[in-house]
Amino acid sequence: TSYWGQGVIPLTGPSSWHQSFPVAKDGSRQSPVDIRNEETERDPTLQPLVLKYDPRSSKTIANNGHSIQVDFDDTTDQSVLKGGPVTGSYRLRQFHFHWGSCDGRGSEHLVDGASFAAELHLVHWNSEKYADVANAAIEPDGLAVVGVFLKIGAANPALQKLLDAFDSVQKENTKADFKNFDPSTLLPPCLDFWTYLGSLTTPPLLESVIWHVLKEPITVSSGQMEQFRSLKFTANKPMQDNFRPPQPLKGRKVRRNF
Ligand SMILES: C[C@H](CNC(=O)c1ccc(S(N)(=O)=O)cc1)Cn1ccc2ccccc21
Numbered sequence: 001t002s003y004w005g006q007g008v009i010p011l012t013g014p015s016s017w018h019q020s021f022p023v024a025k026d027g028s029r030q031s032p033v034d035i036r037n038e039e040t041e042r043d044p045t046l047q048p049l050v051l052k053y054d055p056r057s058s059k060t061i062a063n064n065g066h067s068i069q070v071d072f073d074d075t076t077d078q079s080v081l082k083g084g085p086v087t088g089s090y091r092l093r094q095f096h097f098h099w100g101s102c103d104g105r106g107s108e109h110l111v112d113g114a115s116f117a118a119e120l121h122l123v124h125w126n127s128e129k130y131a132d133v134a135n136a137a138i139e140p141d142g143l144a145v146v147g148v149f150l151k152i153g154a155a156n157p158a159l160q161k162l163l164d165a166f167d168s169v170q171k172e173n174t175k176a177d178f179k180n181f182d183p184s185t186l187l188p189p190c191l192d193f194w195t196y197l198g199s200l201t202t203p204p205l206l207e208s209v210i211w212h213v214l215k216e217p218i219t220v221s222s223g224q225m226e227q228f229r230s231l232k233f234t235a236n237k238p239m240q241d242n243f244r245p246p247q248p249l250k251g252r253k254v255r256r257n258f
């Protein structure tokens with residue numbers, strides 16, 4: 001932050017990203033968005049979403065300074081996304097979370113203006129058309145991200161397996177083995193989704209994401225949310241409020257398959 005006159009201009013948060021990444025302000029397909037369900041369009045041509053995950057492809061868990069992330073072996077089509085609005089097959093690369101400093105906020109997408117306590121992002125890239133995630137990330141159809149809302153309720157046993165690994169990645173830029181984790185244990189039973197063309201929600205904010213936001217949340221307890229907040233950002237600050245606020249739709253249509 002820097003002090004100019006009365007105001008404090010945060011040089012690190014989302015409101016200053018446009019200084020280094022003009023697409024933040026000038027882009028036509030920025031994410032996240034507030035999904036106004038009344039304004040979405042039901043599209044009967046949307047195929048069911050097929051998520052086929054192999055636990056043998058999970059590799060490591062890392063605190064990368066802005067989220068907690070589990071990385072997968074994406075050298076073969078072991079864990080893939082198919083169906084929904086996309087043709088072809090998108091390979092799972094990683095999943096990570098966004099959450100708040102309190103249970104009342106934390107998700108990136110909103111539904112009719114309402115936030116959830118957290119949001120899980122499963123990041124896949126178009127392995128039929130591009131060589132790797134970095135090349136895919138700069139193409140309009142390069143990435144497919146599935147967003148899953150975490151709603152405060154009963155403690156989630158699948159999530160607890162992940163939280164139990166947090167002790168080894170408390171500090172920023174730490175990584176540990178995290179094998180045999182099946183990400184499908186973090187999915188709700190129903191894969192109904194909203195879909196729209198959007199972007200990465202963190203710099204470089206590339207407009208390369210086909211978003212699939214699941215209608216049904218999974219649960220997380222307040223105690224489990226506290227464990228997310230025990231992770232550290234840089235300078236030993238608690239990792240929290242790592243979500244971008246909603247961005248203008250700029251004429252985009254959000255479709256739903258339910
Ligand atoms: C983007 C990539 C690093 N970022 C991500 O992979 C990423 C994935 C998903 C989200 S979210 N929250 O939207 O699900 C956010 C960031 C590196 N990278 C690849 C090409 C590339 C070009 C310039 C700079 C960095 C580059």
Ligand SMILES: [Zn+2]
Pocket residue numbers: 096097098121201
């Ligand atoms: Zn994300």
